[in-house]
Amino acid sequence: MAMAAAALFHHISKSQNYSSLSKITRNFSFLSTQFNTKPFSHPFQVRSVATPAEAVAGFDEMVSGTQRKYYLLGGKGGVGKTSCAASLAVKFANHGHPTIVVSTDPAHSLSDSFDQDLAGGTLVPVQGLDSPLYALEINPDKAREEFRTAGQKHSGSGVRDLMDSMGLGMLAEQLGELKLDELLDTPPPGLDEAIAISKVMQFLESQEYSMFTRIVLDTAPTGHTLRLLSLPDFMDASIGKMMKLKKKIASATSAIKSVFGKQETQLGLDASDKLEQLRESMAKVRELFHDSETTEFVIVTIPTVMAVKESSRLCASLKKENVPVQRLIVNQVLPKSASDCNFCAMKRKDQTRALDMIRNDRELASLTLIQAPLVDVEIRSVPALKFMGDLVWR
Numbered sequence: 388m389a390m391a392a393a394a395l396f397h398h399i400s401k402s403q404n405y406s407s408l409s410k411i412t413r414n415f416s417f418l419s420t421q422f423n424t425k426p427f428s429h430p431f432q433v434r435s436v437a438t439p440a441e442a443v444a445g446f447d448e449m450v451s452g453t454q455r456k457y458y459l460l461g462g463k464g465g466v467g468k469t470s471c472a473a474s475l476a477v478k479f480a481n482h483g484h485p486t487i488v489v490s491t492d493p494a495h496s497l498s499d500s501f502d503q504d505l506a507g508g509t510l511v512p513v514q515g516l517d518s519p520l521y522a523l524e525i526n527p528d529k530a531r532e533e534f535r536t537a538g539q540k541h542s543g544s545g546v547r548d549l550m551d552s553m554g555l556g557m558l559a560e561q562l563g564e565l566k567l568d569e570l571l572d573t574p575p576p577g578l579d580e581a582i583a584i585s586k587v588m589q590f591l592e593s594q595e596y597s598m599f600t601r602i603v604l605d606t607a608p609t610g611h612t613l614r615l616l617s618l619p620d621f622m623d624a625s626i627g628k629m630m631k632l633k634k635k636i637a638s639a640t641s642a643i644k645s646v647f648g649k650q651e652t653q654l655g656l657d658a659s660d661k662l663e664q665l666r667e668s669m670a671k672v673r674e675l676f677h678d679s680e681t682t683e684f685v686i687v688t689i690p691t692v693m694a695v696k697e698s699s700r701l702c703a704s705l706k707k708e709n710v711p712v713q714r715l716i717v718n719q720v721l722p723k724s725a726s727d728c729n730f731c732a733m734k735r736k737d738q739t740r741a742l743d744m745i746r747n748d749r750e751l752a753s754l755t756l757i758q759a760p761l762v763d764v765e766i767r768s769v770p771a772l773k774f775m776g777d778l779v780w781r
């Protein structure tokens with residue numbers, strides 16, 4: 388059976404042909420009948436642990452409406468965030484939504500997941516679909532570099548010397564104290580992700596991209612996400628300080644200009660301008676994170692005690708920050724099989740324990756639980772992602 392499933396996946400990955408996918412689904416059912424087992428039927432089901440009143444609708448609800456919606460997928464490293472995000476994006480596109488799938492994880496795997504080169508920091512069309520799907524892999528290092536370049540202009544010693552000679556040493560000192568270079572060299576946790584997301588916002592706000600009605604974000608592992616949530620406040624405080632200084636510098640600049648006729652650009656205010664922009668986009672990110680009309684954070688996990696504990700902490704933080712969260716994907720659930728080896732039987736017992744833990748967890752129990760099976764090949768390429776999407780997003 389495993390061999391047969393692997394062969395089928397190999398076939399769809401090679402063929403890149405959608406019409407073959409319905410055949411694949413039929414073939415899986417066919418195989419199940421042939422082998423008189425139900426290896427995939429149970430885990431493919433979408434089950435809810437929420438009470439009916441709390442239960443949220445399935446994919447129908449996610450796909451309905453032409454208003455733009457954002458889906459952020461996050462969780463522990465390696466649990467299948469990218470596979471779930473990419474498969475959701477493929478499914479949205481195939482349901483008529485012009486879609487963008489974005490990765491802000493410094494260790495991108497969108498290209499690997501789609502088995503196409505999607506790098507470059509700009510929108511790249513995903514090949515192999517009939518409807519528009521674009522991918523965007525933001526490189527946080529590159530985005531940070533842009534800030535650094537602006538920062539160097541801002542806090543260059545030339546400016547400081549000039550201000551010193553003008554008797555504005557105090558101000559120069561304050562300028563130095565801002566430690567912009569240092570901020571960018573050793574960014575506070577989450578700054579990279581913030582810069583990446585603000586870059587995404589810049590793209591998404593432009594008229595050119597207004598046609599996209601579904602945005603799927605494959606976020607960096609949990610730690611980054613949690614820090615990102617608290618970052619807007621941090622940015623507000625530190626950039627606020629920066630803005631005050633900018634005003635002082637602006638008045639000093641005009642004083643210098645009036646005496647020496649120097650060009651204002653010589654004092655380069657690019658960095659603070661950039662930071663102000665960053666603050667503005669962080670405010671938008673914060674708004675976006677909290678708007679349940681447009682945004683949903685989907686937690687992805689696997690059935691292990693460690694992953695469940697981390698998901699519970701993530702869920703608690705999201706709730707505390709009022710980030711809309713309704714669904715929990717438990718990925719890589721071992722399918723029941725008639726021919727369980729000892730290892731599989733033990734592993735499934737272990738997974739059952741972790742699933743029970745979810746059902747009894749204070750944070751997670753109220754979420755709609757979506758179980759996705761562990762399949763016997765890697766999820767790579769558009770057809771494979773479509774296949775996964777049809778299992779997960781129902």
Ligand SMILES: Nc1ncnc2c1ncn2[C@@H]1O[C@H](COP(=O)(O)OP(=O)(O)OP(=O)(O)O)[C@@H](O)[C@H]1O
Nearest residue numbers: 464465466467468469470496719760761762765766
């Ligand atoms: N349900 C599944 N069955 C089999 N393999 C899977 C499944 N889900 C994901 N995988 C595989 O697990 C690996 C990791 O998946 P993926 O890259 O989606 O995880 P991730 O959470 O995004 O990882 P990272 O945190 O490193 O970005 C990939 O090789 C993927 O093909």
